[in-house]
Amino acid sequence: MSMPASEQPDPLYPEPVDWRPVSFQLARARWLISWSVLAVPTLAAAAAGLVFHVPGLIAVASLPALAGALLAWLISRQVKAIGYFEGPEELFIRRGVMFRRLQVMPYGRLQYLDVTTGPLARRFGIAALQLHTAAVGLDVALPGLPPNEAAGLRERLVARGEARMSGL
């Protein structure tokens, strides 16, 4: 690579540069999930090490803790990488850091959409938007939207979809 990569515009994220990020609450919700899973082996190993006075077990307990820290970093990177942009005719959604993906969905192709909020998501004040089209390989999902933003986006998408409905 003769040219420094940083000076080139990123070809994968072209014209629309005004990406709208999703709420960082999504990262916090995912942290909670991953930590509660990792807490079980950590606490078990640590407790066993303390009770039976095996220092090795305490060292083992630090492994899931380290994994938790690593996951926390990965999750926050991933969540920060999710973004969307409402173009005049299409919705752009990008995600991923190592495995990057950019999806372009014309509004007129929208068949229907779901807004879902689970109990955990509700606690964190986020909702997920799932867009359905007739196409395969275009399962557009947008997690981590604040509920009113999700509702607004849904309204706009439906309105634009109806205005530009082009069948198939």
Next chain:
Amino acid sequence: MSLAPPPDGIAPVGGVPPDEGPGSGARPAPPTGRAARGGQADGAPWRRLHPLTPVLRAWLVLLGLLAILAQTTLDGLAERLDGEDAAADGGWTQALPPWTVLVAAGSVFVLAVAGYAVLAWHVTGFRVADGAVEMKTGVLMRRRRQMRLDRLQSVDVVRPLTARLVGLAQLELGSAGGGSDSGLTISFLRLAEAAAVRRELLARSGTRREGPSSSAIAARGDVMGQVDEALTGVTDFGDAGPVGGAAEGAVPLFAVPPGRTLASVMLSGWAVGLVATIVSGAVLLVVSAANGSLLSTVLAVGGGLWGGAAIIRRRLMSELNFSAQATADGVVVRHGLTELVSQTVRRERIQAVEVSQPLLWRHWGWWRVRVNVAGYGTQGTELRSVVLPVGTFGQVASVLWSLTPTLVRPQDEAMWRAATLGRGPENGFTVAPRRARWLDPWGWRRLGYAVTPFALVVRKGLWVRRVQVVPHERTQGISVEQGPWQSRFRLASVRIASTVGPVVPELPHLDVNDAGVLLRDQAIRARMDRGSH
């Protein structure tokens, strides 16, 4: 007493015809069907299915019952003969009762099944009204299903072997949505009636939504002239004529001779795999016989063979007798050995086209054409989506001319030659960079895309050559993906979203700048073509 298979073994099949679903709530059903029919004053009258429908639906059950009856009768006769020997000491009267009871139970069961089947037939109906096809079924669980005609994607006339014997056919309607449960099956009707209903449905749905591309085609009178030229170029008509009534105003395109179909299947990947399995299986057998672990090897090899053979058999059964006709709004293909299928592939329903050539077909210059049509969900897609199972490139061109005239304009000829046989950047192809060989050592040589005013053309596959064509106005969406290795080599994959089907238009490992340009420009082209109609 030797009762061969107990009747319960088959009872579920007879008790609940396939479409009805298990009747959990035992509601009394009878007269409401008529009431509902009377109550629908606004719509068109309900039309009944052919009276033989219950017989055809239940023919397996009936066959089974007949077999049981025959067996018990024989048993009974044998017993009676035995009994006659024993008649002297009064054994005759003791031998009789179980037999009589059995026959009585059997006939009650038959009557119950027949009664249910007749009842099911009685409450089943369909109608075409208010821009929708509506169907009602179910004795215990009533079900009504509506399919809007402007959502109708495909209408196939299918004739299973048993239905053919009595001159009946079923109609399979596919709708947008593509799920396995999104279609409607109307079975059975007389063949002529099925054809009439199909014409009616096609006419109604056609007028409701004038296909943008068909109007564009009408404006291009020269293209239809090209069709004629293409037709005269096709010389090798087989002897297999059209099956069951030619469509109105149809021009025969081609008929694939059975020998060629057979050869093509034998030279396809599946058959080659089967032969490889047989050979390696034989080697394994010899080895394992020497080791003394024969049984498990036999089972493993046999299982593989069985699966492979079933796939090949299904493909043969479906693709034999293949013929096609061009009609005003698309192509009618007819195919099948035991089960005849007549499909109307409509021009405006084509989402994507793939022309492919397995390695072993190269010598004969054969090609295969498959299409994505939204109506055919995931089930049976593989066989229903074939519009040319095997044919010369002339036949490919004639089918494409009839289905997607804008994709085979005279000036596209060089592009097509490059797309089918070529590699490298000539004729307007944007190709994968040389460094893509690290991730795809063979495919990168042919990978590339070209853009015509009407469609995106994807070329790929070094061994199995593939050309995928997506009309711009059918671009359902686009996505670009890049994994860590691709990122290192500055490559990216582009996928054009299409509907469910065998054609998955995807360009792995393009240069990342080309991918970005394709993404941006294709979105614009798709937008323009959608907007212009």
